[in-house]
Amino acid sequence: MYDDNNRFPRLPWIILGLGIVFLAIGSYIGLFVAPPEALMGQVQRIMYVHVPTAWNALLAMTFAFVCAVIFLFKSDWKWDARMEAAIEVGVVLAFLLCCQGAIWAKPTWGVWWDWDPRLTTTAVLLFAFLGILALRKFVDDPARRAIWSAVATIIAYVDVPIVYYSVRWWNSLHQLQSSPSTVSRQFWLPLRMNAFGILFLMTAFIMLRARVASMRLKHELAPPPVLGEMA
Amino acid sequence: MLTAALRKELLLQWRSRAQFMAVFVFGAAALLLFSFAVGPVAELLRQFSAGFLWLGLLLSSTLTLAESFHAEMENRAMEGLLLLPSNPRALYYGKAIANWLQLTLLGIALIPVMVVLYDAGTTRVPMLILVIALGTAGLSAPGTLYAAMTAQVTSKQTLLPLLLFPLIVPALLASVKATSLIILGDPMNQVRSWIVLLASFDAIYWSLCGLLFGNVVEE
Numbered sequence: 001m002y003d004d005n006n007r008f009p010r011l012p013w014i015i016l017g018l019g020i021v022f023l024a025i026g027s028y029i030g031l032f033v034a035p036p037e038a039l040m041g042q043v044q045r046i047m048y049v050h051v052p053t054a055w056n057a058l059l060a061m062t063f064a065f066v067c068a069v070i071f072l073f074k075s076d077w078k079w080d081a082r083m084e085a086a087i088e089v090g091v092v093l094a095f096l097l098c099c100q101g102a103i104w105a106k107p108t109w110g111v112w113w114d115w116d117p118r119l120t121t122t123a124v125l126l127f128a129f130l131g132i133l134a135l136r137k138f139v140d141d142p143a144r145r146a147i148w149s150a151v152a153t154i155i156a157y158v159d160v161p162i163v164y165y166s167v168r169w170w171n172s173l174h175q176l177q178s179s180p181s182t183v184s185r186q187f188w189l190p191l192r193m194n195a196f197g198i199l200f201l202m203t204a205f206i207m208l209r210a211r212v213a214s215m216r217l218k219h220e221l222a223p224p225p226v227l228g229e230m231a
Numbered sequence: 232m233l234t235a236a237l238r239k240e241l242l243l244q245w246r247s248r249a250q251f252m253a254v255f256v257f258g259a260a261a262l263l264l265f266s267f268a269v270g271p272v273a274e275l276l277r278q279f280s281a282g283f284l285w286l287g288l289l290l291s292s293t294l295t296l297a298e299s300f301h302a303e304m305e306n307r308a309m310e311g312l313l314l315l316p317s318n319p320r321a322l323y324y325g326k327a328i329a330n331w332l333q334l335t336l337l338g339i340a341l342i343p344v345m346v347v348l349y350d351a352g353t354t355r356v357p358m359l360i361l362v363i364a365l366g367t368a369g370l371s372a373p374g375t376l377y378a379a380m381t382a383q384v385t386s387k388q389t390l391l392p393l394l395l396f397p398l399i400v401p402a403l404l405a406s407v408k409a410t411s412l413i414i415l416g417d418p419m420n421q422v423r424s425w426i427v428l429l430a431s432f433d434a435i436y437w438s439l440c441g442l443l444f445g446n447v448v449e450e
Contacts, residue, residue, distance in 0.1 A: 138385065148447060163401050
């Protein structure tokens with residue numbers, strides 16, 4: 001019925017270690033080896049964590065959406081546990097993304113916040129998924145909680161492109177996305193390292209958190225103890 | 232079945248019209264309070280009038296929506312309704328259309344308040360009513376779905392806005408923009424494109440929420 005994710009108990013820890021190593025090497029290259037960027041100087045180095053965080057935040061949310069769809073079709077509890085984990089990790093990444101963005105924007109644009117499509121969409125996404133986490137806390141019945149949060153996740157995820165385009169028509173200032181083809185090699189090595197580093201960290205956190213979630217579910221779904229056995 | 236569900240909702244709303252009046256007074260009071268955020272500068276108030284109207288409408292709508300499953304929660308009436316030989320989708324659309332009509336009416340009722348307080352008159356009243364109808368449609372489709380969930384939870388007054396507000400950002404944005412173009416003048420003729428955006432948002436949400444409602448209420 002539910003899977004404890006325990007077939008490979010050490011796997012998340014290995015991935016976690018790998019992520020830390022990648023992130024350490026990538027950040028070292030990004031901070032000390034790569035040259036400062038011509039126009040923005042040292043501030044630009046935050047890009048080595050900012051851009052990977054953005055990719056991975058979106059990836060975590062997408063994974064949550066996939067889990068929600070599969071759960072609604074298959075009603076398998078392990079997808080509920082994975083969805084809960086992915087939403088939580090996605091919220092953390094989206095929050096970090098907003099913070100890093102603000103730190104970068106202050107010296108570059110002169111303001112902490114700007115009503116640009118990507119910033120606004122990230123903030124909206126953050127609040128939408130925080131709302132889903134709140135919903136999960138308020139519903140005690142595991143079956144209802146799972147279905148409702150799956151429904152809310154699907155709706156919130158479908159909302160993302162609409163928010164993006166509506167804000168884009170409304171106002172815009174953010175830089176165009178950086179991709180390895182627009183960035184020179186010295187810059188993309190730390191970028192790639194960090195992207196994989198955060199990807200590994202995210203995967204490991206989702207696996208560990210899903211394990212906690214399915215343990216809780218197992219506890220909640222367990223039939224009440226028989227009276228005779230209690231005595 | 233849809234007409235029966237809609238008839239039931241409209242009858243319920245008619246019998247609880249005191250609640251509609253209370254929500255209207257709340258909305259009007261909100262419009263009055265918003266002007267204190269700006270100060271008595273007529274020009275600024277006029278400029279922000281569309282935003283204030285929609286924020287007032289949004290805040291009032293959470294009251295209407297949070298209460299909209301009140302009758303169904305009493306005496307386990309929802310289970311009785313679900314036992315009827317019909318699709319839960321009819322229940323959803325009946326409720327959503329009724330909520331939509333009520334919010335549109337509320338929006339229309341708030342127009343004179345806005346005109347008086349902010350000196351935000353316009354001659355394009357039919358256009359303004361169209362925008363209000365489309366904008367409130369964008370609020371009521373996801374609002375009704377979430378109300379069905381939060382009505383069964385203890386702290387529904389907190390949870391409903393928490394879930395609804397991030398979601399309706401595009402609808403709010405497009406409505407405010409269209410309304411302010413109608414009030415302040417529209418030299419580039421942009422209102423049309425915002426109305427198209429609103430309509431497409433409505434189409435997506437009315438179909439998606441109807442599709443998912445069955446999952447939300449089934450036991």
